[in-house]
Amino acid sequence: MPVVILQRWTLLSAALLISALPAAAQGQASKCTCRDGNGCYAYLRSPKKAPGDRSSCPSVVHKRLPREWNDVCLQSPRMECFLKRHAASWGITCSMCMEKKCCPFPNWKNCPECQGDASPNFDRRRKTLRKKLAWAHAVGGSNMNVAFTDEFVLISDLRGFKIRTRQGGIRYARKHELLHLYLQRAHLAREDFTNVFGPLITRKVGKEEKPYRTLMVLVRDEGTRKSFARWLFGNAEMKLLYGAGATLLDDFAHTGFTLEAQNDTDLHHQVRHQIGHVCISTYHSPGIHEKYLPQWIFRGAAHWLAKMHPHLNDTILFCSFEGVVASGAANNWGIRARRIAARGAANDPVEAMFQAATAKQMNYRMHIRAWSWFDVFCREDPQAFTKFIQGLRDAREPRIASLDAFGQAPEFVDQRWRDRVLKKRRDVSATKGEKSKKVTVRAAGPRERRQIATETDMQLLAGRIRGLERCQKWQTAELLIKLLDTRGSDRVRAVIALVLERTEDPRVLKYLRGKGYAKARKLGRATLCRTFGKTMHTEAVPLLREALDDPFWLVRANALRALGSIKDVESIPSIASIAGTSETAKVRLAAMDALADFGPDAKGTIPKFEKNIEHKAWQVRVATCQTFAAVGDPAAVDPLIERLDREGGRVHKEIRDTLKSLTGVDKPWSGDTWKTWWQKAKAHVTREEKERLEQEIKKTKPDVRNRYAKPPPTTYGIKVFAKGVVYVLDISLSMTQGFEVSPYLQRRMKRSYTKKTRIGVCKEELTWSIRALDPRTRMNVVFFNDRVRTWKSTPVTAQIGGEAAIKSIWNVRPTGQTNYFDALRVVLGERAGGGDEGGSRWLTRFGDTADTVFFLTDGTPTDGEITKPDELLVWFGERNRFARLRVHVIAMGKTDVDTEFLKAFAEGTGGTFVHLTGTH
Numbered sequence: 055m056p057v058v059i060l061q062r063w064t065l066l067s068a069a070l071l072i073s074a075l076p077a078a079a080q081g082q083a084s085k086c087t088c089r090d091g092n093g094c095y096a097y098l099r100s101p102k103k104a105p106g107d108r109s110s111c112p113s114v115v116h117k118r119l120p121r122e123w124n125d126v127c128l129q130s131p132r133m134e135c136f137l138k139r140h141a142a143s144w145g146i147t148c149s150m151c152m153e154k155k156c157c158p159f160p161n162w163k164n165c166p167e168c169q170g171d172a173s174p175n176f177d178r179r180r181k182t183l184r185k186k187l188a189w190a191h192a193v194g195g196s197n198m199n200v201a202f203t204d205e206f207v208l209i210s211d212l213r214g215f216k217i218r219t220r221q222g223g224i225r226y227a228r229k230h231e232l233l234h235l236y237l238q239r240a241h242l243a244r245e246d247f248t249n250v251f252g253p254l255i256t257r258k259v260g261k262e263e264k265p266y267r268t269l270m271v272l273v274r275d276e277g278t279r280k281s282f283a284r285w286l287f288g289n290a291e292m293k294l295l296y297g298a299g300a301t302l303l304d305d306f307a308h309t310g311f312t313l314e315a316q317n318d319t320d321l322h323h324q325v326r327h328q329i330g331h332v333c334i335s336t337y338h339s340p341g342i343h344e345k346y347l348p349q350w351i352f353r354g355a356a357h358w359l360a361k362m363h364p365h366l367n368d369t370i371l372f373c374s375f376e377g378v379v380a381s382g383a384a385n386n387w388g389i390r391a392r393r394i395a396a397r398g399a400a401n402d403p404v405e406a407m408f409q410a411a412t413a414k415q416m417n418y419r420m421h422i423r424a425w426s427w428f429d430v431f432c433r434e435d436p437q438a439f440t441k442f443i444q445g446l447r448d449a450r451e452p453r454i455a456s457l458d459a460f461g462q463a464p465e466f467v468d469q470r471w472r473d474r475v476l477k478k479r480r481d482v483s484a485t486k487g488e489k490s491k492k493v494t495v496r497a498a499g500p501r502e503r504r505q506i507a508t509e510t511d512m513q514l515l516a517g518r519i520r521g522l523e524r525c526q527k528w529q530t531a532e533l534l535i536k537l538l539d540t541r542g543s544d545r546v547r548a549v550i551a552l553v554l555e556r557t558e559d560p561r562v563l564k565y566l567r568g569k570g571y572a573k574a575r576k577l578g579r580a581t582l583c584r585t586f587g588k589t590m591h592t593e594a595v596p597l598l599r600e601a602l603d604d605p606f607w608l609v610r611a612n613a614l615r616a617l618g619s620i621k622d623v624e625s626i627p628s629i630a631s632i633a634g635t636s637e638t639a640k641v642r643l644a645a646m647d648a649l650a651d652f653g654p655d656a657k658g659t660i661p662k663f664e665k666n667i668e669h670k671a672w673q674v675r676v677a678t679c680q681t682f683a684a685v686g687d688p689a690a691v692d693p694l695i696e697r698l699d700r701e702g703g704r705v706h707k708e709i710r711d712t713l714k715s716l717t718g719v720d721k722p723w724s725g726d727t728w729k730t731w732w733q734k735a736k737a738h739v740t741r742e743e744k745e746r747l748e749q750e751i752k753k754t755k756p757d758v759r760n761r762y763a764k765p766p767p768t769t770y771g772i773k774v775f776a777k778g779v780v781y782v783l784d785i786s787l788s789m790t791q792g793f794e795v796s797p798y799l800q801r802r803m804k805r806s807y808t809k810k811t812r813i814g815v816c817k818e819e820l821t822w823s824i825r826a827l828d829p830r831t832r833m834n835v836v837f838f839n840d841r842v843r844t845w846k847s848t849p850v851t852a853q854i855g856g857e858a859a860i861k862s863i864w865n866v867r868p869t870g871q872t873n874y875f876d877a878l879r880v881v882l883g884e885r886a887g888g889g890d891e892g893g894s895r896w897l898t899r900f901g902d903t904a905d906t907v908f909f910l911t912d913g914t915p916t917d918g919e920i921t922k923p924d925e926l927l928v929w930f931g932e933r934n935r936f937a938r939l940r941v942h943v944i945a946m947g948k949t950d951v952d953t954e955f956l957k958a959f960a961e962g963t964g965g966t967f968v969h970l971t972g973t974h
Contacts, residue, residue: 086111092241093143101131103225106218106365107239133231140234141201144241147179148201149187150230186303193285194278201233205265206240207307208233209282210272215318218365227318236272236325243326247333247359250432251440254336255298257308268332269302269310272321279314286310288792288811294328294373296335297342299948309336323360323369330356331373339447343914343952345923346449349416350407354424358432361387361425372421375413375916378871382418388475391426394419395472403505404468408452409517412916414871430474435483453521460484464521465502498522498530507533512543512919519549524556528565531557532573535566535582539575544875545920547581548929554585567594576606583609584932587616595622602628607898610636611644611936618648623655630659633681634666638898640936642666643677647935650684660689667693671900672705672777673938679708683715691716691732699725703777703831704905704940767826769908770819770944770968771803778832778849778904781820781863782877784911786839789813789868791912793947795970812912812946813868815970821860823908829853834904835863838877839870840917849904872911875918878930881907882937900936907941907965914952923955931962941965 087110088097094111095104127135134151141151183200190198190209197211214228217235227235248254256263271282280290286302287295287310294311295302302310311328315321334355335342353373361367370384383390394402407423410416416424431439438459445455456464461484474482498506502518509515515537525531534550541547557563571582583601586594594616601613614632617625626649633645646663649656666678675697682690694709694716701709713728714720717735721727766773793812800806805822807815820835827833831852835845845862846855883901915921920929934941943960945951945968953969960967 088143091143091145092238093140098136098139098143099128100136101133103219103221103223105227105235106220106222107363108242109220110238110242133228137230137234140238144234144238145203146201146234146237147183147203148230148233149183149199150201150233152180152183182306186306189303193281194273199229199233201237202267203237203241205244205267206237207267207269207303208237208240208272209270210236211274211278212272213274215321217318236270236321239322239325240268240270240329243329243359244333246362247330247337247355250436251333251337251443254333255338255340257298266298266308266336267306268329269307270325270328271310271312272325273312273314274316276314279312283312284792286312289788289790291787292791294331296331298336298340299342319365319369322363323366324371326363326366327356327360327371327373330359333359337447338444341447341449342950343923343955344411344921346447348408348446348452349410349413350420350424350427351443351446353416353421354428357421357425358428361429373413378412378414380413380416380418380421382421387422387425390422392475394423394426395475399465399468399472403514403518404464405452405517405521406511406514408464409513409520411921412871414917415513426475427471430471430482434474434481438483451521451523454523463502498527503530503533506537512541512546515541516543516545516549516925519546519553522553524553524558525562526557526559528562528570531562531566531570535570535574535578538577538581543919544929545925547577548920548925551581551584551928551932552924554581555588557585557589563589563591563593567591567597571597576609579604580606580608580612583612583616587612587619590620592620595620595625598622599625599628602632607638607641610638611641614641614644614648615651615935618651621652621655623652626652626656626659630656630662633659634663639669639671639674639900640898642669643674643936643938646674646677646681650681653684654686656685657687660685660687664690664693667697672905673900673936675701675705676708676905676938679705679712683712686716688716688736691736695725695728695732698728703828704775705777707775767823767828768803769823769942770970772908772942772966772968774823774827774831774906776831776904776906778906779827780834780836780849780881780904780907781823782836782838782881782907782909783816783820783863783866784839784872784913785813785837785866785868785870786872786913786916787869788872788913788950789816791947793912793970799970813866815946816910817863820863820910824852824856824860827852827856832904833859835859836877836880837866838873839868840873841870842873842876842880844880848902871917872913872915873918874911874915874926875920875929878926881939881941882930882933903937903939905938905940907939909941909943909960910946911943911956912946913950914955923952927955927958927962930959934963939963942968944968944970946970 088094092110094109096109097111127138130136137148138151140146141148183202186202186207186209187198187200190200194209194211199210201208210229210233212229212232214226215232216224217227219225244254254265256265258264269286271279271286273279273282279293283292284290293313296309298308301308309332311332313321313324313328315324331352334352335347339346341347356373357370360369360371367387368385370382370387372380372382402419402423407420410420442455442459445458446452450458452464456462456467460467470479470482470484473479479485502522506515506518509518519534519537522530525534531554534553538547538550554566557566566582567586571579574582579601583598585591586598598613598616598620599622601609604610604613610632614629617629629645629648633642633649636642636645642663646666649659649663660682663678663681666674669675669678679694682694691713694713698706698709698713710720710722717732719731723731766775768774789812791812792810793815794810795805795807795815805819807818809815809818824833829852832849833852833855834849837843837845845859881903883903914923915926920926941960941963942965943956945953945956948971951969953967957967
């Protein structure tokens with residue numbers, strides 16, 4: 055993960071900050087813990103002045119020392135002896151302590167005695183240390199040293215730095231001391247975090263609960279850092295691996311970062327910053343995707359933990375993701391936060407920070423504001439703030455989490471923060487007067503509705519609406535229905551649909567099916583019909599029946615599907631009639647989906663729409679097959695058999711699957727063979743008779759006309775039955791990460807991948823897949839990062855363009871962000887970034903699309919109009935119920951892959967989700 059470092063400090067300002075900050079702000083320990091471990095420099099009798107970090111204890115005089123320690127070692131002024139004592143106190147196993155002689159005595163390796171006697175696993179730890187040291191030497195050279203504790207591993211080749219002392223001077227610390235000092239600093243940073251937020255999550259090892267260990271690689275030059283990053287993360291540019299799902303060094307560490315620096319201040323700041331990322335990603339929840347770990351929390355926690363140290367207050371680190379990085383001054387963030395607060399909520403609404411879903415959306419002001427929220431609330435209202443963070447880590451909406459934690463909606467809490475940094479109040483916690491006024495807002499009021507009605511930024515508008523969570527007043531519902539037709543934003547409409555679906559208040563529902571529907575325009579009516587179906591709102595059935603005559607086709611389509619979801623059996627004759635006679639093909643399709651929802655209750659309706667199996671649109675033919683199967687009426691077998699030999703690819707497979715569902719027979723027979731068998735089988739009902747007929751059919755000649763008589767081609771083990779295929783390939787920067795598919799999966803898919811990166815594995819697989827396609831299959835390739843590019847403007851057959859497509863795939867170089875939204879618009883036949891005017895959303899005709907999509911990615915959406923997974927699912931699901939694309943999703947790796955979302959995405963289209971795991 056590339057970083058940008060900015061630094062500015064003076065000795066005088068740092069000294070003033072140390073004296074001015076209270077103990078809580080500096081993270082000081084409340085009592086001496088030197089005898090229990092984590093001894094300070096004074097307690098351990100350092101021969102040199104202690105570094106200018108906060109001490110592990112508040113005391114400066116230590117008279118009681120461990121009786122079990124070796125007195126000779128304890129009195130020794132040698133630096134190496136002090137570091138032996140330091141290793142014993144902090145639980146450090148160190149390669150330099152193990153190899154470097156600390157005193158002239160023969161048994162120096164066991165000095166002090168507590169290191170040998172008090173640690174029953176010391177020999178095992180030394181053995182582990184030697185293995186890790188050998189690996190570090192192999193990757194970074196013989197200058198590497200290794201040390202570890204139960205919570206951290208440090209690999210370093212630092213020779214020495216000038217460091218500050220507690221007395222304000224400067225002294226030189228050599229590499230052995232730095233090895234210990236940075237492990238100590240890592241522990242203190244972690245302790246500063248847990249002092250406020252409480253313990254981090256743990257992992258189960260046997261019957262024990264152990265912390266997730268973090269690997270730190272701190273080196274002198276960028277080349278060495280890249281070597282370690284390439285070995286650890288598979289990507290030389292990557293600097294941080296956070297969360298709780300990965301493994302490093304053969305499961306010895308689980309998170310990690312690689313850093314390069316030339317001075318102590320920069321490196322110390324970077325270490326604390328990255329530990330902030332690690333801590334917040336392993337606090338309360340293992341979730342690391344945006345819905346569990348919003349960007350402002352992820353970045354604010356890191357800034358807060360780093361800047362908490364008084365010497366590091368005017369240093370800053372901006373982490374980048376997929377090439378996106380913020381920039382700005384490092385100093386005076388307190389003053390800058392006051393300027394932001396003074397701008398007012400109208401200019402800097404808190405929802406903008408809460409709704410920043412990607413690194414690209416986090417601007418410089420948001421970084422400062424996130425840091426200030428952590429800084430102020432952690433000092434002055436930590437109990438409420440930690441509860442708020444926990445709610446967000448549980449994927450709750452900011453508004454709901456804020457009401458639960460603070461008793462107020464976010465805008466009121468934000469006002470408390472503004473007043474505090476502007477020095478208009480004593481502290482940020484709620485006053486007695488505020489508590490007595492019961493300012494809790496449980497439903498959107500006039501102020502919030504005005505903000506929503508006048509908001510012109512579509513992303514911010516979506517954030518404000520999302521913050522409502524659900525409609526609790528009819529006035530809010532009225533506003534949202536109006537916005538459906540007056541805001542040309544897919545994200546806003548998707549969010550409104552989510553909010554309406556969560557609505558449960560009887561008064562609001564009564565308004566929606568009454569005055570709300572009567573006043574709504576066409577998109578408002580369509581969305582309300584959809585909402586009634588999603589919420590199973592039976593009281594809306596009379597309205598839905600009337601909506602079947604609405605002039606706008608999408609209203610009719612949504613009303614049909616809603617009646618099916620509610621299972622209004624009295625509507626079945628009308629729905630069946632529409633399925634067979636509607637002039638609008640998409641309405642026919644919606645009617646058949648409704649009949650499929652009724653299942654066996656719709657038996658007897660087949661003759662009314664069986665001719666749809668011959669419709670010119672393949673989407674209608676696919677829907678017809680699926681409805682036949684869901685209804686389960688054998689009357690559908692004859693029209694299916696008649697169509698069988700006239701189809702290929704996806705529709706042919708749908709017919710075969712439907713025949714299997716209706717007859718219980720799965721055979722690759724021709725239409726004539728099926729007809730012969732069915733004429734006899736439908737007159738017999740016993741299983742024995744059917745089996746006898748199958749045996750007779752086996753004696754006939756094999757069916758040479760069947761397009762898939764030979765095994766069909768596969769992509770990542772998925773059989774390809776398609777007349778049109780689109781390969782959608784993620785070429786964002788993260789695809790360069792190293793990756794080797796597990797041997798088990800390679801054997802299962804009958805593949806042998808030679809490339810060791812995510813993009814390399816994709817290129818190899820697509821090469822095999824395209825070459826195996828039927829020559830008549832129409833195909834195309836869509837490349838996407840923050841932009842979208844298609845290989846051809848229109849699909850071509852595999853025979854004509856296969857090799858050219860393969861060449862294009864091998865020529866791409868990953869870079870940039872990950873834009874799912876625009877890539878999916880292209881797949882749906884809409885123009886990326888074109889809004890309503892550029893797509894076929896409201897057209898009655900079907901787009902010229904492929905029937906099968908292979909979507910290859912390694913992560914989550916980070917760019918585009920819609921990036922939140924639940925919004926993407928709503929948006930794409932609504933479009934694809936008419937497009938009928940079957941999307942197979944292939945995800946690579948364990949880190950940064952939202953498997954829950956991607957699996958739901960694939961299965962929602964009837965596709966398959968394949969998760970490729972392996973080593974990074």
